[in-house]
Amino acid sequence: MISNVSEPTLENLTAAIALREQRGNRLQILYYQGEDLSYLGKLERNLEETLKLLFEKRKTTAREIAELKGIAINSASNRLKKLYDHRLILREEVIDNSGKQHIYFLPS
Structure with a gap:
């Protein structure tokens, strides 16, 4: 960055x-x-769309992306993982009553 x-x-x-x-x-x-x-x-078009959403939201989960884009949660999760692998975004693992999830966010 x-x-x-x-x-x-x-x-x-x-x-x-x-x-x-x-x-x-x-x-x-x-x-x-x-x-x-x-x-x-x-970036692939779908990754670019997801990154731009993250620019607006600053922090998100795969579930939020899936709901906003009308796609399967697996697809949203794969998009976020690819952005993470490209080192464009960061993530934090959270475990709560509903299970484990990653919160993805932008570096500051």
Whole structure:
């Protein structure tokens, strides 16, 4: 994650990410520009939609994503797990009366 970088730096990072993708290596970077949060790199459309929801909510669960997007909870869970594996979001495991779940959130 990066924050408040200059436009030339963003252009250089974008070019470096594109070069990595040509070589078959994916890389995404979260960045804050002031209060706005975005990312560099390519994501599958469904992952991008989920990440943008998380930008709005700041914290969520697979169940919330499933309800908001009208998809199966397994699909929502897989999307969040992929974003976590890409190191774009963080998660915390919570165990309560209803069982174990992960709460996914953005780094600050």
